[in-house]
Amino acid sequence: MNETINRKASLAMLESMLLIRTYEEKAAAMQAAGQAAGTCTSIGQEASAVGVVSALSMDDLILTNHRSAGHLLARGADPARLYAEVLGKASGYCKGKSGSLHISVRELGVVLTSTIVGAELSLAAGVALALSMQESSAITACFFGDGAACEGSFHESLNLAAVWRLPILYVCENNQWQAFVHRRETMPMDRIANWAIEHGIETATVDGNDVEAVYRAAKAGIAHIRATGQPYFLETYTYRVRGHYEPDDQSYVDKNELAAWRTRDPIDQLQAKLQLSASEAQALRDRASARIEDAWNQAVGAPYPAISELTKDVYA
Ligand SMILES: Cc1ncc(C[n+]2csc(CCOP(=O)(O)OP(=O)(O)O)c2C)c(N)n1
Ligand SMILES: [Mg+2]
Numbered sequence: 194m195n196e197t198i199n200r201k202a203s204l205a206m207l208e209s210m211l212l213i214r215t216y217e218e219k220a221a222a223m224q225a226a227g228q229a230a231g232t233c234t235s236i237g238q239e240a241s242a243v244g245v246v247s248a249l250s251m252d253d254l255i256l257t258n259h260r261s262a263g264h265l266l267a268r269g270a271d272p273a274r275l276y277a278e279v280l281g282k283a284s285g286y287c288k289g290k291s292g293s294l295h296i297s298v299r300e301l302g303v304v305l306t307s308t309i310v311g312a313e314l315s316l317a318a319g320v321a322l323a324l325s326m327q328e329s330s331a332i333t334a335c336f337f338g339d340g341a342a343c344e345g346s347f348h349e350s351l352n353l354a355a356v357w358r359l360p361i362l363y364v365c366e367n368n369q370w371q372a373f374v375h376r377r378e379t380m381p382m383d384r385i386a387n388w389a390i391e392h393g394i395e396t397a398t399v400d401g402n403d404v405e406a407v408y409r410a411a412k413a414g415i416a417h418i419r420a421t422g423q424p425y426f427l428e429t430y431t432y433r434v435r436g437h438y439e440p441d442d443q444s445y446v447d448k449n450e451l452a453a454w455r456t457r458d459p460i461d462q463l464q465a466k467l468q469l470s471a472s473e474a475q476a477l478r479d480r481a482s483a484r485i486e487d488a489w490n491q492a493v494g495a496p497y498p499a500i501s502e503l504t505k506d507v508y509a
Pocket of ligand 1: 309
């Protein structure tokens with residue numbers, strides 16, 4: 194299947210990537226200025242989030258990991274409510290109680306953000322099983338990293354999904370880094386999809402910096418899930434351009450490798466492909482900046498939760 198993408202759809206994906214980039218750059222800048230807590234950005238990986246999320250239906254469910262802002266914004270999350278969550282404000286999606294690392298947004302079908310590396314994989318199997326038992330046609334998209342693929346829960350989840358025929362779109366964002374350790378040091382091969390093949394799961398590895406290629410591959414994977422009732426494994430091959438979290442001086446990073454990947458920036462590449470004029474491109478960037486500035490100001494001006502909220506929404 195080779196899904197055609199019209200110019201309007203490509204422009205929408207470009208705008209979505211720009212919004213994510215601007216949101217995360219602002220979050221990092223505010224951390225550096227001492228005005229926000231540390232955060233994990235997905236700068237350089239925006240095409241993976243936008244390509245996959247654009248291919249999903251709104252009734253499909255999403256589970257994600259600590260690098261989740263791109264997935265949330267691509268799904269339509271309000272950046273003001275995301276910033277409010279990071280700042281601990283009452284208007285945050287989880288009333289300011291989750292920060293960026295545990296956020297869930299029920300109305301957007303984002304079931305959870307897992308900070309336990311690999312936990313989203315085992316939970317995705319349960320979520321997909323629940324959908325199957327409800328005879329829902331929705332699928333479960335599970336985003337995780339190459340580091341999570343080194344956890345035992347990765348193989349447990351893939352095995353169960355294959356044996357129980359669970360409608361899961363596994364999205365492995367292979368960004369070459371696992372905190373401060375390069376992927377080369379933790380696994381013997383380059384393509385994580387090879388492990389999924391051994392579990393009897395159909396796979397594709399796609400250029401994770403090409404949003405149109407990611408979108409097409411995700412559409413094909415989703416069609417496979419719907420046609421066969423089997424899981425599908427999509428590996429988006431990409432690179433984490435900033436540090437593991439903010440702040441991170443990246444002193445451990447190979448400068449040549451980083452420079453080579455910077456030339457493959459997903460936003461620059463799509464902008465060039467669409468042959469936008471300098472003023473058209475600037476207008477898109479200005480629009481993203483204005484929206485993010487407004488979102489930040491809204492979040493800063495929002496009230497903190499009342500003291501009486503302190504013991505609500507907690508287990509003990
Ligand atoms: C079970 C567990 N072990 C270790 C950590 C610390 N930790 C947080 S993120 C991370 C790296 C995860 O790498 P990857 O899955 O590739 O995701 P990425 O950060 O590259 O997006 C580690 C080791 C954790 N949160 N949970
Ligand atoms: Mg990684």
